[in-house]
Amino acid sequence: MEHKRRLGVLGGMGPKATSVFIDQIIESTVADRDQDHIDMVILNHASLPDRTHVILENCPEQFLRAIEKDIRLLEYAEVANIAIPCNTAHYYVNEMQQMTKIPIINMVEETMKVIHEAYGDDCKVGILATNGTLHSGIYSESARKYNMVPHLPSDPVQQQIMNIIYRDIKRGVQIDPKELESIIQHLIEDDGCQCIIIACTELSIIPLSGEAKQHCVDAMDVLVKKSIELSLN
Incomplete structure (x- = not known):
């Protein structure tokens, strides 16, 4: 067996x-x-x-x-x-x-279960992902299913995220974690998100600081x- x-x-x-x-x-x-x-x-x-x-x-x-x-x-x-x-x-x-x-x-359902257990209903969840993932709506739909509020980055921020994924990580370029950490900080402090989903496994590669991690749930984890x-x- x-x-x-x-x-x-x-x-x-x-x-x-x-x-x-x-x-x-x-x-x-x-x-x-x-x-x-x-x-x-x-x-x-x-x-x-x-x-x-x-x-x-x-x-x-x-x-x-x-x-x-x-x-x-x-x-x-x-x-x-x-x-x-x-x-x-x-x-x-x-x-x-x-x-x-x-x-x-x-992975999507399991991640949203973890977030809901930690933050409960009405949690505003920022989603860091590819254009494809955002366009598909898989995380937004799952968030609503668990009575949470999905939040997508603005167009300029989303382009920055896509650059990190496709211009840098997929090409093997060394990444400065501070670029992603600044995006997380913006979503928390300016956009009012309570939790950020690292919803792209390429972004999971980036070693975030302890301060940034405390606001995030990584779907790969x-x-x-x-x-x-x-x-x-």
């Missing part, structure tokens, strides 16, 4: 974010020896179509055709759950779940914890 605990990781969106997710799984697992860690099958499909482009251009079949083959591979590997360390891809989580009986961990919980259950 060992394989029942195996975690499937459908990654590559992007590759660096996937490697950080794997590292966090390992670092967050209480273990005294190799055998205490969870088994993972990691599929780093970096050539998948860009999720933001697919959503904005309304061409889901490009992404879903490719992802279905990956899901079949994970089925063959007999994984018990599938984790997808990419927020934008969760726009298609229902379509992906229909392809398989293996549970796909819904939530996915890491849920993946370990399910794998060690």
Whole structure:
């Protein structure tokens, strides 16, 4: 029954974010020896179509055709759950779940549960994400479902966020955390947000200060914890 605990990781969106997710799984697992860690099958499909482009251009079949083959591979590997360390891809989580009986961990839903438990109803939640994720409305809809108020950055701030993700992180450019921290501070102090969601796994790579972190819930952290919980259950 060992394989029942195996975690499937459908990654590559992007590759660096996937490697950080794997590292966090390992670092967050209480273990005294190799055998205490969870088994993972990691599929780093970096050539998948860009999720933001697919959503904005309304061409889901490009992404879903490719992802279905990956899901079949994970089925063959007999994984018990599938984790997808990419927020934008969760726009298609229902379509992906229909392809398989293996549970796909819904990072968006799990993140909003954590925020609601901590902040309660009427919490104003700032969303730091790609244009694709914002356009999809997955976090805004989930926030409203939990009686919270979603808040999107202004257009200039959103362009700044996109530059950090696509101009810098995806190209391997060294990031100054202060740029993202200033955005978080602006959303808290000027826009009146009580909590900020780090809703892009590329942004999860940036090492934030303790002061900035206290205002944030990182969706990747939530996915890491849920993946370990399910794998060690």
